[in-house]
Amino acid sequence: MKTKLAIFSMASLLAAPAIADVQINGFANLIAGMTLDDDESVYDYNSDVSFDPASVFGLQVRGEISDKLSATAQVVGRGRDDYDADFEWAYMTYNLSNTTSISAGRIRMPLFKYSASLDVGYSYHWLTPPDAVYGIDFNNIDGVRVDYANYAGDWEYGAQFTTGRAQADTTISGTPAALTLDNVLALSFEATRDWFSARTLIATGKTSAANPEFDAFVDGAGQFGAFVPGASALATGLRVEEDTGTFFEVAVGVDKYDWFVGAEYTQTEVDGSVIADNKAWYVTAGLRFGKFTPHITYEVEEADNGAQLGLVAALPPTISSGDAVTDATWSGIYQAASGIAAQQNLDVSAVTAGLRYDVEPGLAVKADVTWYSDDLNDLNDATLLKVGVNYTF
Amino acid sequence: MKKWILAASLCCNMAFADVAVVVHPSNGDSLDKVTISRLFLNKAKAFPNGTRAEPVALAEGNAVTDEFNGKVLNKTASQLTAFWSKLVFTGKGQPPKSLGSDAEVLSTVAGNPSAIGYVDAGAVNDSVRVVATF
Numbered sequence: 001m002k003t004k005l006a007i008f009s010m011a012s013l014l015a016a017p018a019i020a021d022v023q024i025n026g027f028a029n030l031i032a033g034m035t036l037d038d039d040e041s042v043y044d045y046n047s048d049v050s051f052d053p054a055s056v057f058g059l060q061v062r063g064e065i066s067d068k069l070s071a072t073a074q075v076v077g078r079g080r081d082d083y084d085a086d087f088e089w090a091y092m093t094y095n096l097s098n099t100t101s102i103s104a105g106r107i108r109m110p111l112f113k114y115s116a117s118l119d120v121g122y123s124y125h126w127l128t129p130p131d132a133v134y135g136i137d138f139n140n141i142d143g144v145r146v147d148y149a150n151y152a153g154d155w156e157y158g159a160q161f162t163t164g165r166a167q168a169d170t171t172i173s174g175t176p177a178a179l180t181l182d183n184v185l186a187l188s189f190e191a192t193r194d195w196f197s198a199r200t201l202i203a204t205g206k207t208s209a210a211n212p213e214f215d216a217f218v219d220g221a222g223q224f225g226a227f228v229p230g231a232s233a234l235a236t237g238l239r240v241e242e243d244t245g246t247f248f249e250v251a252v253g254v255d256k257y258d259w260f261v262g263a264e265y266t267q268t269e270v271d272g273s274v275i276a277d278n279k280a281w282y283v284t285a286g287l288r289f290g291k292f293t294p295h296i297t298y299e300v301e302e303a304d305n306g307a308q309l310g311l312v313a314a315l316p317p318t319i320s321s322g323d324a325v326t327d328a329t330w331s332g333i334y335q336a337a338s339g340i341a342a343q344q345n346l347d348v349s350a351v352t353a354g355l356r357y358d359v360e361p362g363l364a365v366k367a368d369v370t371w372y373s374d375d376l377n378d379l380n381d382a383t384l385l386k387v388g389v390n391y392t393f
Numbered sequence: 394m395k396k397w398i399l400a401a402s403l404c405c406n407m408a409f410a411d412v413a414v415v416v417h418p419s420n421g422d423s424l425d426k427v428t429i430s431r432l433f434l435n436k437a438k439a440f441p442n443g444t445r446a447e448p449v450a451l452a453e454g455n456a457v458t459d460e461f462n463g464k465v466l467n468k469t470a471s472q473l474t475a476f477w478s479k480l481v482f483t484g485k486g487q488p489p490k491s492l493g494s495d496a497e498v499l500s501t502v503a504g505n506p507s508a509i510g511y512v513d514a515g516a517v518n519d520s521v522r523v524v525a526t527f
Contacts, residue, residue, distance in 0.1 A: 023487055103484065
């Protein structure tokens with residue numbers, strides 16, 4: 001139904017003769033990747049060449065209904081979804097003034113420095129932005145965004161306020177789950193002066209993630225609440241149901257044209273849930289020699305499962321209820337809880353070296369090599385090679 | 394003699410290829426490089442006098458375009474494409490309409506009090522007002 005509505009709105013965009021100006025823009029990222037060792041896999045790549053994980057094709061239609069009002073729809077097909085075309089954005093924008101506009105519909109959430117052009121590989125130097133920071137389950141939101149942009153002296157600055165609801169697929173302790181973020185409120189600021197830029201964002205939202213298997217486990221633990229100390233706390237402390245999530249981001253960059261450096265840091269917390277506190281950052285630098293841009297990036301992602309381990313530590317490993325079946329059930333729950341809590345720990349880093357070659361305006365060819373390292377389990381270490389083409393028109 | 398002058402002016406145009414930024418004669422604003430750059434990069438949407446600005450560009454690949462992009466916007470063609478891809482795919486803005494020739498830019502600017510464009514400095518006539526030359 002949603003798709004039908006979206007197609008209808010797109011068709012009416014194309015057909016309506018009343019629209020003075022219709023712009024069609026598109027982008028394509030065709031990216032092939034493989035790990036360099038037989039038993040290695042990372043970011044959905046393995047040792048067989050695959051185009052699926054990061055390849056994206058998109059088409060955007062924008063109609064200017066008047067000086068102040070425009071409608072935009074973007075259809076995107078991703079290799080990892082078998083290139084099924086999906087309306088990722090469909091929104092209307094109204095210019096309240098020369099500095100302020102309001103957009104409503106399905107919009108991009110301005111979570112990161114490169115959020116706006118996340119799918120347009122041509123707009124940045126990597127083939128894909130650092131996964132530690134950008135590997136998040138959702139980037140779009142159904143809601144309203146207010147954009148403000150102005151300048152003073154040599155500074156250009158802006159602010160964005162976004163509110164709405166986001167839904168996405170996620171995983172909870174390894175199994176697929178449906179993620180919902182309600183009452184999302186996000187505020188971001190950015191400032192640019194010549195070669196310097198900085199931005200920050202803070203966001204909150206009520207986070208729920210439904211997964212039948214995980215919910216059944218949590219319910220099972222909760223049933224012991226009456227007679228096992230800590231069991232209720234475990235159930236509420238792991239369940240992801242209307243838990244307050246907070247997200248913080250800050251990025252700085254210096255671009256002197258001949259060279260550039262940049263860094264971005266993010267912090268995610270979902271209180272009282274199985275989702276461990278997550279911190280991620282990267283630093284990147286590159287040089288521009290004519291059409292060549294060699295670059296290097298170091299990224300780190302860490303999740304601290306202290307809260308989850310604390311819940312398990314408060315539990316008795318075994319109980320003696322007098323009923324052997326009950327005792328065995330509790331042992332099973334305890335072991336599952338220990339396993340789940342332990343799994344939430346994360347400590348990975350990666351170094352990426354790459355080269356961008358600008359063939360012509362709108363077309364770039366790139367190659368990136370990533371050395372991925374899991375500091376908790378060396379068996380997950382991998383070396384990934386990606387080559388690809390970014391095109392935009 | 395005339396031929397020599399023509400040849401000399403051709404040679405000098407080639408050598409310097411100065412870019413003239415032009416507006417409608419009724420537009421009395423004085424514009425510096427930063428202001429012009431902001432108007433052409435969608436960062437400022439109106440002239441200092443408050444009139445909404447409608448920038449027009451010359452086609453990509455034109456020597457005057459490269460000159461303007463380099464001297465005024467401080468961007469190469471590739472950088473400019475990357476810059477616009479960020480705005481276009483967020484609905485924040487569209488690049489200025491690009492026209493095929495100096496003559497088209499001059500007639501567009503001469504016919505629209507909101508327009509601002511750039512042409513080869515040698516092509517300027519009195520249907521427009523030159524606000525700056527680079």
